[in-house]
Amino acid sequence: MNTPKALKYAKTDEWIKVEGDQAVIGITDYAQDQLSDVVFIEFMIEEGDQVSKGDPLATLESVKAASDVNFPASGTVTAIHEDLVDEPEVINSDPYEAGWMIKITLEDPSELEDLMDSESYEAYNAEREG
């Protein structure tokens, strides 16, 4: 499973890439693998929305399950990757680059301290796999 070092990870399997106060959010390779083929994404927010950490960002449907994607940090939504609606399979094929979902301006960068680095996230996954 691919777990890029430059990213931060949430327990609910989102990644966040931070540059200054700008951040990009998506779901991890582990998450897309667990879901299997993603067939549908519905964004739950609009550009300009103020969001809090833990708020639902989108709902994903795969052939196996439906699940929520949540914000790993609070902020203001600056971009939504609407193209995914037409080709949700990109979330499976390229979760960290072409499969990005949302961009936000961070409200409180200190919130990121609660997130995991790639090493802890890998350990967390190994533990879940038991």
Added chain:
Amino acid sequence: MMFTPHTPQEIEEMLKVIGVDKIEDLFENVPEKHRFPELDLPEPLTEMEAADELDYISSGNASTDEFISFLGAGAYNHYIPAAVDMLLRRGEFYTAYTPYQPEVSQGTLQAIFEFQTLMTELTGMDVSNASHYDGATAAAEAANLAYHFFRGKRKNILVSRAVHPQYRETIRTYMQGLENVVVLGDEDQADMSTGLQQLTGKIDNNTALVVVQYPDFFGRVIDYTNLIKIAHTQGALVCMIFNPTALGLIKPPGDYDADIAVGDGQPLGIPLSFGGPYLGIFTCKKKYVRKLAGRLVGETVDEEGQRAYVLTLTAREQHIRREKSTSNICTNQGLMALAATIYLSLLGKDGFQQVANLCYQKAHYAADQLSNIDGFELAFPETPFFHEFVLRTPKPVNEISDHLINHGIFPGYDLSEAYPEMNNHMLIAVTETLSREDIEFFAATLEEVAND
């Protein structure tokens, strides 16, 4: 499959796990005097005696077998070809319920798929689900869909006062658990003829859904083109509640650009039975299919390339999406949907149009006859109607009704209860089952009453 109840040993094991001595202990919270009440039942009967007694009780009912009926108001007495019942009772089909191991029931799934196809052709909509309990709950699910489509950001469900009163109640019941949702639009007791302008005037950018009926509760065929245009300008969705028989004759909801179209399928080969529930039809534009409640059957191919049917898009249903789903409905009215499918297939397009046309012609003949009687007149003489119309009577309807029942006639529906401002108004339905003689007998009997 055998139904295997728990053995005494299993019961004992379970009690041990949860730490109680006997089953009675589980009812400790029920006050003792209410726990095992004396039921005061009569002595047991033999099967023969019980059948006799039930026959005797049911002989007290008046039915459309002996009476001629002008009663509609949501459920209609249509002729049902004998083949509908014959096919319905085949063992392979004879379950009222939705398939729970769906893919092993290919025949049932195919029947539902055919039902969905027929419903989309009837309504001109893109998608139909496998059905709901009845028309009223289908209408409530439309409100649910709209609420979830706007993710709770639009709070108003606008409902026309000319929508069936019980449908409006059901919508309110469904909406009461949702935060801040307001069902409004039907509070004004204004003249019904201006109702539409008032309703249209209430549409704004906080409106999630506008609900209208077609033909409306009073049987009137109203052109909703303008209302729908205005609703769409405000970004709101529109649900049309339709009568399926009427769609054999009049422009379907799809041609009006309605977003959702629901109705009760009872007129499609389902006998009258104490007012329902019968069969809820739910159709919508493809755009809303992920928010659609209930089951949905799709056609695909199996491993060997053969045609096969599956439940599709199930991830939107409650058993997978849990509390995030639009609705908690994961079922359908299997047997009734099948009845509608057989009925429509037997009649075919021409036969179905013929039924609609007969209803229309006979209702208009009846309206002419009845409004010619001294003291009686049509309440909405200027508005086109399908097979139901409102007759203004010289006396309160309940004073007239007894007399008609004594003559073997089920009179129309007394509107005064649901519409206090419509005292002395009777809603009259006429279907293809009534002959010219029936209608003339009704008119003659009404004339008698008026002169009493």
